[in-house]
Amino acid sequence: MDAGLDRALRAQLSALAAARRLRTLRPLQSRDDGLHDAGDRLLVDAASNDYLGLSRHPLVMARAAEWAQCHGAGAPASRLVTGTREITLAVEEKLAAFKRCEAALLFSSGFQANATVIPALAAADGSETVLFSDELNHASIVHGCRAARARKEIFRHNDLGHLDDLLRRHAGRKLILTESVFSMDGDRADLPALVQLAERHGAALYVDEAHATGVLGAQGRGLAAECAASGGGADVVMGTLGKALGGFGAYVAGSRTLIDWLVNRCPGFIYTTALPPAVLGAADAALDLVPGMDAERERLLRDAQRLRELLARRNYDTLGSSTQIVPAVIGSEEDALAAARRLEDAGILAVAIRPPTVAAGTSRLRLTLSSRLDDAAMQRLLDAVAACLPART
Numbered sequence: 264m265d266a267g268l269d270r271a272l273r274a275q276l277s278a279l280a281a282a283r284r285l286r287t288l289r290p291l292q293s294r295d296d297g298l299h300d301a302g303d304r305l306l307v308d309a310a311s312n313d314y315l316g317l318s319r320h321p322l323v324m325a326r327a328a329e330w331a332q333c334h335g336a337g338a339p340a341s342r343l344v345t346g347t348r349e350i351t352l353a354v355e356e357k358l359a360a361f362k363r364c365e366a367a368l369l370f371s372s373g374f375q376a377n378a379t380v381i382p383a384l385a386a387a388d389g390s391e392t393v394l395f396s397d398e399l400n401h402a403s404i405v406h407g408c409r410a411a412r413a414r415k416e417i418f419r420h421n422d423l424g425h426l427d428d429l430l431r432r433h434a435g436r437k438l439i440l441t442e443s444v445f446s447m448d449g450d451r452a453d454l455p456a457l458v459q460l461a462e463r464h465g466a467a468l469y470v471d472e473a474h475a476t477g478v479l480g481a482q483g484r485g486l487a488a489e490c491a492a493s494g495g496g497a498d499v500v501m502g503t504l505g506k507a508l509g510g511f512g513a514y515v516a517g518s519r520t521l522i523d524w525l526v527n528r529c530p531g532f533i534y535t536t537a538l539p540p541a542v543l544g545a546a547d548a549a550l551d552l553v554p555g556m557d558a559e560r561e562r563l564l565r566d567a568q569r570l571r572e573l574l575a576r577r578n579y580d581t582l583g584s585s586t587q588i589v590p591a592v593i594g595s596e597e598d599a600l601a602a603a604r605r606l607e608d609a610g611i612l613a614v615a616i617r618p619p620t621v622a623a624g625t626s627r628l629r630l631t632l633s634s635r636l637d638d639a640a641m642q643r644l645l646d647a648v649a650a651c652l653p654a655r656t
């Protein structure tokens with residue numbers, strides 16, 4: 264054991280603690296009714312991404328258990344080593360149809376997909392690809408861009424004029440990267456305009472649908488599927504099986520050729536163990552359920568609107584949110600932490616998001632809703648926000 268390593272790490276951790284940026288893991292048990300058991304009290308969950316409550320849906324849990332019983336707890340190896348099970352192909356087919364794409368490929372997680380697919384695409388034909396990435400893209404996209412070792416241009420958040428300018432400056436292969444719903448702001452990208460811009464500049468478009476899948480678009484298919492249905496879609500649609508689908512894992516959907524390329528050239532697919540049957544079973548059941556959950560989606564978005572209106576009346580900036588993710592910008596890190604603590608004292612689990620995840624001076628509460636919150640829980644949340652976030656002048 265290298266004591267020198269531990270010493271260096273301890274010094275860094277102390278510096279983080281001094282800056283009040285030390286992250287720690289806290290025990291918390293999620294319950295069937297959308298509440299969290301914090302040991303001494305129950306908290307209404309306004310922090311999770313389980314937007315439709317599917318992680319606790321009986322069909323999702325039952326199919327996960329059933330597929331584990333039938334097919335085993337794990338996968339024997341990478342899919343290129345021991346072959347692909349029929350259940351894996353069946354889930355990929357279901358995903359492709361759900362996202363209105365020709366084909367889909369499963370990945371172990373959304374982070375792994377973004378971190379490894381982007382470099383695999385940037386290296387596609389040996390010619391230089393320029394990556395154009397929205398400044399608010401998720402850390403996994405940033406990681407993928409870094410790993411690509413390609414030229415990068417960062418465009419101002421949702422500023423298509425700026426993107427247009429940057430695209431004009433480059434010839435050759437171009438890949439535009441965006442989320443369809445931004446994870447920390449809860450606003451949307453203008454996908455139809457991005458599709459047009461990409462076409463005009465001969466660029467490919469990569470869309471991360473982690474927070475749109477299951478919640479937005481007809482039957483919860485996401486925003487990229489909306490575009491595809493009206494003629495022109497994104498070239499690469501990535502999404503997760505966690506969050507609204509309630510399980511774990513991720514996928515990339517697009518043309519058959521795209522998927523064939525990734526099977527051949529994407530290390531995060533090639534050199535990793537296939538998803539286990541329980542995870543596939545959960546995804547399979549979620550995909551059966553999601554298209555029929557319009558009532559839950561309506562409730563979710565209606566509740567988000569009520570929360571935004573309350574925050575607006577109290578003069579909190581909600582950053583263009585139009586989704587189930589509702590930020591309340593507080594400003595300083597200390598004030599955001601204090602607001603989260605007050606909410607927790609009032610029985611609400613809400614996280615303070617601070618730099619480096621968001622820009623300095625924009626620390627915020629990231630309030631996320633779930634259709635699983637019943638009227639009483641939602642009212643508790645609204646009352647607590649009213650009591651704990653003083654009106655701003």
Ligand SMILES: Cc1ncc(COP(=O)(O)O)c(C=O)c1O
Binds near residue numbers: 372374377442446504
């Ligand atoms: C936009 C976005 N993409 C990707 C991911 C990573 O997904 P996963 O949790 O499956 O690794 C997240 C997770 O928070 C996300 O918000």
